[in-house]
Amino acid sequence: QEEAMAFGAIAGALLGLGAAGEKGAEAGALAGAAAMEDGAAFDAADAWYLADAIPEGDSAAIALIEHRWAIPFRDAIQRAGGVPLADEWLHPEDLIAAGASGAHGS
Numbered sequence: 001q002e003e004a005m006a007f008g009a010i011a012g013a014l015l016g017l018g019a020a021g022e023k024g025a026e027a028g029a030l031a032g033a034a035a036m037e038d039g040a041a042f043d044a045a046d047a048w049y050l051a052d053a054i055p056e057g058d059s060a061a062i063a064l065i066e067h068r069w070a071i072p073f074r075d076a077i078q079r080a081g082g083v084p085l086a087d088e089w090l091h092p093e094d095l096i097a098a099g100a101s102g103a104h105g106s
Contacts, residue, residue: 001039008036 012032016024054060061077078084 001037004036004039005033008032008034 009029009032012028012030012035013025014028015032016026016028018024020027050060050062061082074084
């Protein structure tokens, strides 16, 4: 539970920082820690299973990365005939928007 709250505080601080600077980071950290108090990071209804998305006999690669080199990596996979099953990018603008909507909701 403490780890979940620490994770929530960090995520909330980043969102708050993007929305309202230093003051927002402090408020976001408090809100994020409170949101993770029960220890659950995600709703089970939001889960999906990779095995359900891969046709039988095929294989898959998963990349969870934060670096700019991901773009050429993605392009290389596509050039090799790979097919993306999911493409989720978290952009700084997404953090700012999430922080702003959270700030207006409290």
